[in-house]
Amino acid sequence: MLLQVVPSPSSAAPLPLKRGVGLHEWLNWSPLKKDGSYRWPPYRSVGEWLSGGRPLADWPKGDPFQKIRLLGFDFVRLTVDPGPLLDSNGPRRQQALKLLSDAVERLTRAGLKVVFNLHGVSQVPAYDMTILYGGANSQGVFRYRAMVKDVAAMLVKHGADKVAFEPYNEPAYYPCDANGTDDWQRIMAATVADIRSINRALTIVVTGACGGSITGLTNLDPKFDDENVYYSFHMYEPHSFTHQKADWENGFFSGFPWPAKTGTPANVIEGLRAHMLAEGLSPLQQEANITRLKPEIDDYFKEDWSAATMQARIEEAVTWADRHGIAPHRLFMGEFGVMRMSTDGRSGAYDADRLSYLQTLRSIAEKQGIPWSVWEYSNPYGMSVIEPKGPAVPDQRMLEALGLSAPQ
Template structure:
């Protein structure tokens, strides 16, 4: 090779790296109920071919007649979302190989194409669930050198091979969701660092252009992200964190069936522990709970209520917490635009007051989190599009209409 050719090749390579950038994302929504919870057969195995159709998904939590007679995916785009974080149970993929795995991958490729046809980019998230425990989170929460982790990484590479031909400008791969490795388990091990590094390498062996969304341990939190050493970084990587903080506000519900845990205000300074307790008493009395049941319920939640107000959560704390991710990125030479807030949200209070936040408080919280992300150029995805559990863009019951107040809080 002549000197001139060598120089020309170097210039081409440099030009390619200069324009390399991850999949452009701004405002997204999670779809969780479509390709998770794949139907089982009578013997408790995955129905084959696996996964649900769009029609099965939409009819899963409400009557099919509740949905408008329009293209449901085009409707998502019309609300102002530019991408979907599509959560996919890897269980059917882990349970298959060869032609059967290729059959499952073909179903998933078609789902991505449907979203792309609706002018929606896709973050394809492998999202382990507990439906069949042998294919659940324990697989990815094991040690770095385990056979299970090696099998998962090989499956991820197969997913990357399926996604790459769909176009690097249309889809990204997020191989994990909320892994529970260090620092949560206090082991001090480097297992998650090793797993994430090896997974990035497995994907890059398939495609140098496909955007990868990497995540830290500790449930995919800011703390998990800032514990990652991005030695595997390249210009087509995004770094994920989820924002459900404080969890005592976003997930107000009791672990005890029939108990009440609701009504914390946002920000904390907008109310008091005393007012929250009085509200809970009113809901419990309306539900017919005895004085003894009320006293036991209040004893169970009283500590969390006191702690919430003692910590005095508000916009400043949200901004500071997201700022920790921004500081980590800056310290590692990563633009904050390559951070990715893949989930955030808060439960809306149920009609009986057993769980959730008052709507006004929920809307203020969503506005604060969304604004803090956007102030740093961080793309976000709200949890989630449609479910009956009170954390949904679509009204959780009745006619499937968008929650317009929620969309307003999202700037849509």
């Protein structure tokens, strides 16, 4: 069936978004069979998602998506593994698309708008995001773009007043300077044209290269712009603060202050020693951790991150948008977050620092009229609106830092 191309009216504007949350654990890890291939039909049910990290009984009764809306979020950034779609064609792909369409319908019925994000993962190597990295003219990119058109055709049936489409997540085209190629520019421009061949009213969320960072966005030439486009960036800067996690044996990486001037290298090292001592690490193991982290600790304080440096970083995106005639409210801070301190002190930020960072960054974005989506709703790994253990209740102090509050 041919889809009608809907003209974009002169008063067109992107789907209105304000405050959102990433919904990542539901549809982004499609279950696998023993041989490593996708279970079919693909994707997890709501029950499988809710019981994946805790007993189902820990969740309160009622519609989980209405509860997201009641927290004050007006949209979810729904991340979806494109692997099952790439692994199928014809009726089989339509079956997968029907499951995804039903998921979108369930969210919109709960009063939530949906930013539908194709968000590749590495669990099936044949369909991880390396499929995109052979250049703009590669067969992998052509195959992915064809799949994107099928997804767009599914989404338009839900209405441009309810859904937006983000076809890529954190593309790994590097370097982020003049030494890079124009491949990502070409891929993004061609993908916008693909979606517009399906529908002109559907909001598209465009991302730059370099991991979807502000640097990647400001390297993009938005010559394909129209009124129904958002421009995304992810803000995990400084990464040494937002992602405090040791990936080595007996590693400890935690306790960096926010802003940097509220602490000292000596304070960080003192806190690390206290955590390591409590966990029974020997003096030799403690020294090995301190020696390994010392350069990163020193660099963090030299960079002196603060509200002012974050403001300046966001202004880079605003200045880029202004140069191209794009209003700040068409920028989109699609991810931001901070790992919370683990119970053993091995990773994460202290609550006061984590919450101060979140409030600062959220406030800077809102003052510019930039909609945002915090990472993420529920997971056990440190960035979570829902408490990671025990009853599935919201982190009340995090909600307050986000300008939200849970219903009493």
